[in-house]
Amino acid sequence: MKEFFHVETIEGVLAHAASFSAVGTETVALAECLGRVLAEDAYSDVDIPDFSRSTMDGFAVKASSTFGASEANPAYLNVRGQVKMGVRPDFSIGPGEAARIATGGMLPEGADSVIMIEHTDLLDDTTIEAYRSVAPGQHVIEKGEDIRHAEPALASGTRIRPQEAGLLAACGRTAVTVFRRPMVGIISTGDEVVPVDQVPGEGQVRDINTQSLSGQVMAAGGVPVVFGIVRDNRDDLMKKCRGALETTDMVMISGGSSVGARDFTVEVLDTLPDTGILVHGISISPGKPTILARSGGKAFWGLPGHAVSAMVVFAAVVRPFLDRLCGLTQTVRQFPVKAVLSRNLASAQGRVDYVRVRLDRDEAGGPVMAEPILGKSGLINTMVKADGLIAIGIDTEGLDQGAAVEVMPL
Ligand SMILES: Nc1nc2c(c(=O)[nH]1)N[C@H]1C(S)=C(S)[C@@H](COP(=O)(O)OP(=O)(O)OC[C@H]3O[C@@H](n4cnc5c(N)ncnc54)[C@H](O)[C@@H]3O)O[C@H]1N2
């Protein structure tokens, strides 16, 4: 009888991720870099800002000229001139002096702070009264305070969000080196699986997994490459797998990962050159009959056919491998949502149970509640109802109503 072998803990499977390498790099225009992963340490060609700059409309002063100033006892300051925007002032400031300055203006030599215009009064064309004291550095961004040009502004392996793109703009980077988006081959198998544009006949189902897995790949920054549906035929499967491995960076096949007589995936993998099966069976549910193989340095996944199982395995196991291929090395700061379980939940020991949950909160602003969505792993609509997954630990028998849980968003 065929059996699972290498049944592995989730940690054991994830440990294999380190043995796969990031894909190559390419240069993209700044405007195209959103969502990409930086493949270089990015520096600025100048300090940012490159001059000490006012953050308020007012008067640039030496802070010491205002010490002790108040409504009852204002400081009288001599106005030396006006700072023009975008140019270095051609005068300096001494004790008891001030210069008109707008937000963003360059501080004149000698000035170390700015007093807001609303804390001053104009006595005549060249004299102001200051009613407040300011501290050195107040209302000023110092030269290099945002980014110093000798220090890396962003580290290689960082995912570029809008704020990183803004910082790259400040650094003068019109183009950046990023990792290529990994191409992920997607194959569906099964004689009963038909394309979306066909009305399924008796005993047939439409191909869900190609679409849902493609979406997960895209959301993770990869490019799905769809290889369609393969019949339960060893030669056809072999041909598709070879083609997918030759043209993509990672392959996911769904269905045919279990131990049934028609489950050819393992046989095909055993025959492919330079290919070894790393894992067949993971101690998780759903998703136990998952295969991970290495073929010519590429990860090859056999995901369970059930639509929920395939998606859960992607979220819990495949995603960290794809992150690695994407070149992500900086910690991805994604925090789970903390919630309270709405009902008792049974779970078997010896495996990690991934439970779909819907999040809700009452209008009074109580805790976020996690309501389990129970249902078989072939029901895609249970994933639609779910906002996330909770993992019940391998040694945990179940969770009680009211337990604190962490929800991985879907
Ligand atoms: N005797 C045993 N039978 C099964 C076991 C087991 O341990 N012993 N494990 C079960 C579990 S758990 C799962 S999950 C499935 C996984 O089986 P396979 O990966 O071999 O997948 P299939 O048998 O091909 O398909 C399962 C199910 O999913 C439907 N399917 C397949 N592909 C798609 C697709 N692209 N879109 C939508 N639906 C798809 C397929 O028609 C089947 O209904 O094995 C259990 N059996």
Ligand code: MOO
């Ligand atoms: O573990 Mo299978 O992966 O139920 O649904």
